[in-house]
Amino acid sequence: MGRRCGVLGDPIEHSLSPVLHTAGYAALGLDWSYAAHRVASGGLTDFLASLDGEWRGLSLTMPLKLEAVPLVDELTERARLAGAANTIVFDQGRLKGDNTDIPGAIAAIRERTSAPLATAVIIGGGATATSIGLALADLGVRDIEIVVRSPERGAETCETVHGHPGHPDVTVSRLDEVTAFDVDLVASTIPADAQDAHLVRACVAVPTIFEIVYHPWPTPLAASIGDRVLVSGFDLLLHQAAVQFELFTGEVAPLDAMRAAGEQALAASSGS
Structure with a gap:
């Protein structure tokens, strides 16, 4: 079954997360989608309320990492310790906040x-x-x-x-x-x-x-x-995305495929 994931933040246009996660889905033959959504400070509650059962996970950038903490049903120990969640996993109607930056x-x-x-x-x-x-x-x-x-x-x-x-x-x-x-x-x-x-x-x-x-x-x-x-920063983005990928899909992240896609996108954006 196809599932939906995405990255939220403001600004969000520069994010490579869609490239990384989409490359991972393609490498494993998963019929999943991942897109960027601009969500400004104060907008996370409404965005979460708009989602349906197709959604499996969200990646959060600033300014939403702190905003997510009181909105989830459960925090992992590392997210609790950090006081910030950059990941939300939808699990049978419950929201689980995690911190894959660590x-x-x-x-x-x-x-x-x-x-x-x-x-x-x-x-x-x-x-x-x-x-x-x-x-x-x-x-x-x-x-x-x-x-x-x-x-x-x-x-x-x-x-x-x-x-x-x-x-x-x-x-x-x-x-x-x-x-x-x-x-x-x-x-x-x-x-x-x-x-x-x-x-x-x-x-x-x-x-x-x-x-x-x-x-x-x-x-x-x-x-x-x-x-x-x-x-x-790309090293960090890649490795935290790999942890998110595994949390969302339950599959081992195809790191090489994700890295290659990200490096190609970075080279294209720099004009090199």
Whole structure:
């Protein structure tokens, strides 16, 4: 039986999720569909109310990851810990909220590097930064610095990440006071146009850069990578989508087919 899935957010036009999931369905011969839907902040309740029994799952981008939490019937432990759900699974009339950014980030990092990670900086303080912080804590990072424009923007992320069962040490710093980072990994969750030369210089000695943005590409941080390790936003998108695919379909995600389709779409969008 054909089922429907989709990705919601605002803006949503740039999303590669339809490409990835559709390629996965084609590879496995599934008669499923997946499309992007623009849903602004405050619109998730009405959108959910409009769906029928054909629907199996939703992927959520900002600003809906936080909005989904009180609207579902059940949260997985990782979604509860993050306080954010980027995935909704429809299961016999019940809505289950999950957070695939956390396992997706872990898989993305470990695909690119097996180096031990003890210290990290996360630039930005939103829901994605929180999920990345929890993923890093799962990987054994015990010293995490949240770098934001204003300290109050990072307070909730700091508290949530410290609440991980490993209880990493988490501090908050101001972005305009950054000099140079001496850590194992820097993860940036801020837009490309917010990455100035000062920030790029501060990251120049960091061996692994996790650039969450995948459009536009390359970002200033990605362009400066040289021979260091780069974990890209596409890596994260692919691996979290693979977890979603398996939650929705019950099938093992055809990662190679999904990756190839995504890379082709990225190359086409950049004109290369």
